[in-house]
Amino acid sequence: MSIDEFSAYGYFFLTLLLVVGLYAYIYHLYKKKKDATGVDYENYSNMALNDDIGDTPVKPVSDEKKK
Amino acid sequence: MFHWLEKHPFFFAVGVFVVIAFAGLIEIVPNFAQASRPVIGTKPYTTLELAGRQVYIKNSCNACHSQLIRPFKAETDRYGHYSLSGEYAYDRPFLWGSKRTGPDLHRVGNYRTTEWHENHMMDPAAIVQGSIMPAYPWMFTNKADIDTAFAEQLTDQQFFGVPYNKPVPMKDGTTQTVKLAKSVAEAHADALAEAKEVASKMKNQDVKDAVARGEIPEIVALIAYLNSLK
Amino acid sequence: MENRPLEYDYTVAKMFMVTTIVLGIVGMSIGVFIAFELAFPGLNTIFGQGIAEYTNFSRLRPLHTDAVAFGFTLSGIFATWYYVGQRVLKVSMAESKFLMLIGKLHFWLYVLGVAAAVVTLFMGYSTSKEYAEFEWPIDIAIVVVWVLWGVSIFGLIGIRREKSLYISVWYYIATFLGVAMLYLFNNMEVPTMLATSAAGETGIGSWLHSVSMYAGTNDALVQWWYGHNAVAFVFTVPIVAMIYYFLPKESGQAIYSYKLSLLSFWGLMFVYLWAGGHHLLYSTVPDWMQTMGSIFSVVLILPSWGSAINMLLTMKGEWQQVAASPLIKFMVLGSTFYMFSTLEGPIQAIKSVNAIAHFTDWIVGHVHDGTLGWVGFMIIAALYHMAPRVFKRELYSKSLMAAQFWIQTLGIVLYFTSMWIAGITQGMMWRAHDEFGNLAYSFMDTVDVLHPYYALRGTGGLLYLIGFFMFAYNIYKTMSARPVEESELQNASPMGA
Numbered sequence: 001m002s003i004d005e006f007s008a009y010g011y012f013f014l015t016l017l018l019v020v021g022l023y024a025y026i027y028h029l030y031k032k033k034k035d036a037t038g039v040d041y042e043n044y045s046n047m048a049l050n051d052d053i054g055d056t057p058v059k060p061v062s063d064e065k066k067k
Numbered sequence: 068m069f070h071w072l073e074k075h076p077f078f079f080a081v082g083v084f085v086v087i088a089f090a091g092l093i094e095i096v097p098n099f100a101q102a103s104r105p106v107i108g109t110k111p112y113t114t115l116e117l118a119g120r121q122v123y124i125k126n127s128c129n130a131c132h133s134q135l136i137r138p139f140k141a142e143t144d145r146y147g148h149y150s151l152s153g154e155y156a157y158d159r160p161f162l163w164g165s166k167r168t169g170p171d172l173h174r175v176g177n178y179r180t181t182e183w184h185e186n187h188m189m190d191p192a193a194i195v196q197g198s199i200m201p202a203y204p205w206m207f208t209n210k211a212d213i214d215t216a217f218a219e220q221l222t223d224q225q226f227f228g229v230p231y232n233k234p235v236p237m238k239d240g241t242t243q244t245v246k247l248a249k250s251v252a253e254a255h256a257d258a259l260a261e262a263k264e265v266a267s268k269m270k271n272q273d274v275k276d277a278v279a280r281g282e283i284p285e286i287v288a289l290i291a292y293l294n295s296l297k
Numbered sequence: 298m299e300n301r302p303l304e305y306d307y308t309v310a311k312m313f314m315v316t317t318i319v320l321g322i323v324g325m326s327i328g329v330f331i332a333f334e335l336a337f338p339g340l341n342t343i344f345g346q347g348i349a350e351y352t353n354f355s356r357l358r359p360l361h362t363d364a365v366a367f368g369f370t371l372s373g374i375f376a377t378w379y380y381v382g383q384r385v386l387k388v389s390m391a392e393s394k395f396l397m398l399i400g401k402l403h404f405w406l407y408v409l410g411v412a413a414a415v416v417t418l419f420m421g422y423s424t425s426k427e428y429a430e431f432e433w434p435i436d437i438a439i440v441v442v443w444v445l446w447g448v449s450i451f452g453l454i455g456i457r458r459e460k461s462l463y464i465s466v467w468y469y470i471a472t473f474l475g476v477a478m479l480y481l482f483n484n485m486e487v488p489t490m491l492a493t494s495a496a497g498e499t500g501i502g503s504w505l506h507s508v509s510m511y512a513g514t515n516d517a518l519v520q521w522w523y524g525h526n527a528v529a530f531v532f533t534v535p536i537v538a539m540i541y542y543f544l545p546k547e548s549g550q551a552i553y554s555y556k557l558s559l560l561s562f563w564g565l566m567f568v569y570l571w572a573g574g575h576h577l578l579y580s581t582v583p584d585w586m587q588t589m590g591s592i593f594s595v596v597l598i599l600p601s602w603g604s605a606i607n608m609l610l611t612m613k614g615e616w617q618q619v620a621a622s623p624l625i626k627f628m629v630l631g632s633t634f635y636m637f638s639t640l641e642g643p644i645q646a647i648k649s650v651n652a653i654a655h656f657t658d659w660i661v662g663h664v665h666d667g668t669l670g671w672v673g674f675m676i677i678a679a680l681y682h683m684a685p686r687v688f689k690r691e692l693y694s695k696s697l698m699a700a701q702f703w704i705q706t707l708g709i710v711l712y713f714t715s716m717w718i719a720g721i722t723q724g725m726m727w728r729a730h731d732e733f734g735n736l737a738y739s740f741m742d743t744v745d746v747l748h749p750y751y752a753l754r755g756t757g758g759l760l761y762l763i764g765f766f767m768f769a770y771n772i773y774k775t776m777s778a779r780p781v782e783e784s785e786l787q788n789a790s791p792m793g794a
Contacts, residue, residue: 155513
């Protein structure tokens with residue numbers, strides 16, 4: 001396989017992969033909210049709005065450690 | 068997967084890197100083998116020309132002058148044949164520029180003379196009415212750095228295989244050999260011989276005297292370089 | 298040890314705020330000066346024939362671009378990182394002596410690097426590659442500075458309290474990675490002192506000098522892959538990081554659609570890198586790369602506008618805030634200019650448009666409506682937002698800020714309109730033929746015609762610079778303004794009359 005072919009295939013498949021990835025990502029963003037365990041991504045905005053050191057984190061690191 | 072990525076900064080960073088590195092990998096790397104073959108008639112720079120090229124860079128000539136003739140009638144009428152990839156094979160760095168505050172210089176050696184450059188560099192507005200180019204009188208007194216130009220030639224030969232001391236094919240079927248000196252002293256002597264030829268066509272007495280003394284003012288090197296652009 | 302409540306520690310942020318302002322003044326002053334040199338060439342020797350070598354256009358032009366890109370903008374990026382990073386990760390620099398040390402080291406090495414860069418560029422040591430003019434020892438210093446910043450980013454992330462990373466942090470991480478990759482590959486060079494002559498001599502000539510690893514067309518390709526994406530990762534990505542934090546915070550409004558911000562992020566990351574080829578249209582790089590550069594430049598509108606529209610929509614229903622607060626005006630106009638220049642860029646990347654626009658002042662105009670309108674305004678707004686919080690004082694003067702806003706806006710408008718006209722005029726004149734098929738204008742004709750536009754451009758730049766001095770003064774006076782309580786600092790920044 002010549003280097004041109006390699007680059008053409010690489011281009012095609014990686015682009016395909018990224019397009020599929022991006023759509024999967026959109027799907028994921030919207031689906032997550034409906035799950036029982038789900039995250040509403042819009043809550044993440046609060047990371048900027050409530051950012052005093054005493055404010056409760058949106059999702060504290062310490063939660064994970066307790067489990 | 069996505070959610071997991073967002074919470075694991077290291078893998079997130081890897082993901083971002085893959086996405087941004089992708090274009091470079093596909094676009095740039097494969098082209099490398101092809102673009103650097105010289106076209107026939109392109110030869111490596113001599114020590115003096117290279118010293119002139121360094122003067123060109125030192126004074127950011129490339130900030131205002133391009134060295135890239137695009138394939139349009141208006142450009143080939145004005146500057147000559149459009150540029151070919153192989154003509155740049157020995158250009159490290161490339162000097163295409165990104166702005167034409169002044170005209171393109173890729174083939175300036177075809178239509179400007181040593182004498183024209185001499186007068187123009189001393190006072191551009193006196194030669195070209197209304198020119199906004201600054202004057203460069205200090206180039207007539209500053210000395211060109213032949214040592215560094217020689218070191219650059221050596222680097223070109225040793226690290227990048229530039230064909231010094233080897234016959235290079237010319238357009239008329241003959242070959243020419245660009246000499247690479249064996250020592251700093253020899254490089255100086257060669258550059259001086261070339262400089263004398265340039266200076267013989269110049270009017271400025273200080274420059275002539277300097278060359279006669281064995282010194283090479285920046286202007287001589289620069290003109291040698293500009294004359295080599297064809 | 299006394300039991301004080303934990304606070305964010307802005308020591309390093311403050312240090313970088315100082316360099317942002319100082320280097321902003323330096324870079325922009327040089328910019329205004331060289332703009333007038335083009336309009337009035339006599340200025341090249343105004344400081345005397347003796348030092349004209351160092352004050353003429355050629356020596357100062359790289360200093361201008363590097364001082365605003367790597368001085369003003371990078372400092373702004375670092376200053377906001379050391380502020381925003383702590384806050385959205387909810388962790389204080391004071392909690393880690395190590396990170397504090399790294400932060401300070403990062404700052405001082407950066408200052409040292411800037412000083413070395415200024416001196417060498419003045420002396421004429423340059424690799425000639427745009428935005429990468431520094432010779433190899435400075436490149437190495439820059440890499441060290443960059444690694445220190447990386448340690449600081451990932452160190453702070455390592456001890457965070459907030460599990461998920463806020464979108465701004467994503468953009469800062471991308472800035473770090475992107476610039477690291479681009480800078481390393483573009484600056485691959487061999488110092489000439491490594492070469493040996495046949496007579497065995499080594500270390501010949503200047504030890505600072507180096508030769509690019511790439512030749513000709515390849516060098517151009519790498520340079521513009523770098524040049525274009527340095528714009529992406531210095532002038533776009535980190536500035537988006539800033540607006541995603543500072544606009545919601547200052548206005549008290551949640552981001553209109555957080556999901557859209559995430560999508561735009563990945564879109565931008567993927568598309569931006571492809572677009573570099575548009576700097577090389579009609580050059581000697583392969584055609585398919587040129588076409589690719591064109592197409593991706595147009596596609597790039599989508600993720601860019603995704604972010605910009607998201608920001609404007611964040612202000613939905615809150616437009617009275619834009620009217621009331623000059624600080625929010627800066628950010629809203631900033632994102633408007635972002636939309637404007639990300640539309641203009643793709644237009645210029647269309648091959649037939651590029652045939653006229655390339656090599657002209659239109660490109661210069663395009664760069665400046667992005668940098669003055671978007672980058673400059675956003676960094677100014679960020680520093681205005683940070684000042685009351687790091688100094689615990691109200692902003693010195695609201696009316697001064699409002700005046701600055703209008704003066705600078707006028708400056709930008711003068712700048713880009715004059716460069717638009719200048720660029721298109723010159724581009725058209727270059728290609729004009731008379732009825733016999735000869736070129737209609739000499740090159741000099743096309744320079745003469747630009748004089749009024751160059752003068753106008755200089756004036757626009759001067760207005761922007763005046764506004765920047767007002768900004769510096771306002772921040773300076775803020776340090777001794779009325780102290781404020783923590784409760785006043787929730788959202789809208791407190792401002793004196």
